[in-house]
Amino acid sequence: MSETAVPAPTHPTLEADIAAVLGPRSIVLVGMMGAGKSTIGRRMAARLHLPFTDADTEIETAAGMSIPDIFEIHGEAYFRDGEARVIARILDSGPVVLATGGGAFMRQETRNRIRERAVSIWLKADPDVIMRRVRRRADRPLLQTADPEATVNRLLGEREPVYRNADLTIASRDVPHDRIVEECLEALHAHLCGARPADEPTRTD
16 A cells, blocks of 8 residues: 655745744844844744853842842943853753843854854834933943943944844844744845745655
């Protein structure tokens, strides 16, 4: 008795296509504080059935103290060294959607590891969007200055040329979160799958 192969779906979902091609790689969100990396990352992870990890949360867990306390007690250089180690460990542990801190992508070592182990997405936010989102929070050590807006503009000037090295860029703005998530997934699909036909090869057995 011959067996009939179950036909492959003719229109696999966006998520299934991405997962199939992504393999063991992670998805890493980079960009400024307030760009929405954690919020968008959690929703992307749910859509892709991947774990979500926030690098800042993992750093606090590893250090046993908050990020503001790390900055105050040990300084930024100490924090950046720990950040690089934590991100390396996360990327070595299997595919996740990872939200990174605003300065993480500035380190060459971390960029190289992200390039090797992940697909990176820069959530690009304008200064006014960033300020609206962060001015209500007191847990941003780099903004504990006399002129936070000037600090944000300075950081953008320093960081945006580096953020442009990310694989993909998505504009983060004040629209529903799910719209940004959808744009991220569509860009990922185009980047990973290109123009290849979605259908599986025809079985000949």
